Amino acid sequence: MTPVNTPVPMPVRASRIKAVLAHGRQLRTEGVVALLNLATVATSFLLQIIVLRFAGDVRDADAYFATSAIPQVALSIAVNAVTGALLPQLARIGTDERPAAVRALVLLVIAAGLPIATVLFFLAPWWTLVIFPGFVGNASQDAVTLAGLAALSTPFAITTSVLSGYLYAERRFAINEGIALGSASGLAIAAALLIPVAGITALGWLLLARFVLQGLLQALFLPRTPVRQGWAALAPVWRRTRALLAGAIYFKNDILVDRYLLSLAAAGALSKVVFAQSIFTAAAGVLGQALANTASPTLSQAHHVRDKAQFQAALLRNLVLLGLASVLLFLAAVALVPPIAALLTKQSVMHNGVNLRLVLLLFGGVPIGACIGALLANAFYAMGDTRTPTMMTIGTFTIFLVAKVIVFSQVGIYAFCALTSVYYLANCGIMAGLLRRKMRQEFAA
DSSP states (O other), X not given: OOOTTOOOOHHHHHHHHHHHHHHHHHHHHHHHHHHHHHHHHHHHHXXXXXXXXXXXXXXXXXXXXXXXXXXXXXXXXXXXXXIIIIHHHHHHSOTTTHHHHHHHHHHHXXXXXXXXXXXXXXXXXXXXXHHSTTOOXXXXXXHHHHHHHHHHHHHHHHHHHHHHHHHHHTTOHHHHHHHHHHHHHHHHHHHHHHHHHHOTTHHHHXXXXXXXXXXXXXXXXXXXXXXGGGHHHHHHHHHHHHHHHHHHHHHTTHHHHHHHHHTTSOTTHHHHHHHHHHHHHHHHHHHIIIIIITTHHHHHHHHHTTOHHHHHHHHHHHHHHHHHHHHHHHHHHHHHHHHHHHHHSOHHHHHSSSOHHHHHHHTTHHHHHHHHHHHHHHHHHHTTOOHHHHHHHHHHHHHHHHHHHHHHHHTOHHHHHHHHHHHHHHHHHHHHHHHHHHHXXXXXX
């Protein structure tokens, strides 16, 4: 019989100590990333409060919230591509190849995107009021200017997402989020100073400057390597991204459909609904960055070596954390946001349109479904499968899109908010079932 006090061999003890230390470092990293992300989100909400307080008219604020959807759609698509294809590929290739691959991709985005964005900028008077038909008079002029500048900002916004993917692959999480916080803070300060003097359209120029500056700061951490070495490393990324982009371009335009419908609502309704929705989607993005995206390298490596136990443990741990955090986020938002918004914004904004607390309650499924859904999608991406979550989301989105237009036109804005919650939760449930089946297939051996 083995004695109870048999000493643990030194190699085993050392490996355990290393594992504990590595886990501690991961927890500290996740904590720092979460705090920086929270600060960035708080700054973005501060910007929205600044708009609601200093915009000359309620409809001017509506114009900003409507047109800000353009770079938001582009960023959402880019983030899908980065987390679904670029980040897993960068985690697999050598550290010497990564900078060249990222430089090549940034060059491609600017070379292809900037000419298109410039054309859209000059043609803004022709397409803006087609996408946002509810604006008339002075508000229409502001909407046109803001939409043109938003289109011009888009390739630079996508570039910041690509560079974020590189910094995440290099595990420089805090540096990336620190840069994002700095650029967001500068934007909010400049907006508070310029909007009362130059009007709401000044914010369009400030947003363009913010994305350019953020990209330049991120690029400082990209080693100088010949771009030609990166094209070969990008080939697998492109193969995995094609299906992902096709779906993302389709279903991320949900944001533009929302703005189209809400621009037809009463003055102030668009601003408050978008404000409420952005609280949950932005905070879900924070949690996704801290717990879903940081889990992506671990999930990818576990799948690569077919370590089912490590894959399941990382997935389950982050699911529990995301679930708890998203519920707490929802409760805090419903309790705190309406009185704070009433204190800091114009009374004309808060008394026009819709009841903010009721909108927040009806949007309750958004943070929960978005947080957990992001992690489930990343689990698919880590297994090299971008097609399944993309095709599933296309199917559910198509049903949701039709239902949303009908509900908004026949029932009203509150039913529209409740339907959005149902969509996020249903999407999450279906994806969880598909992931369980996919994991059985991948780890069958």
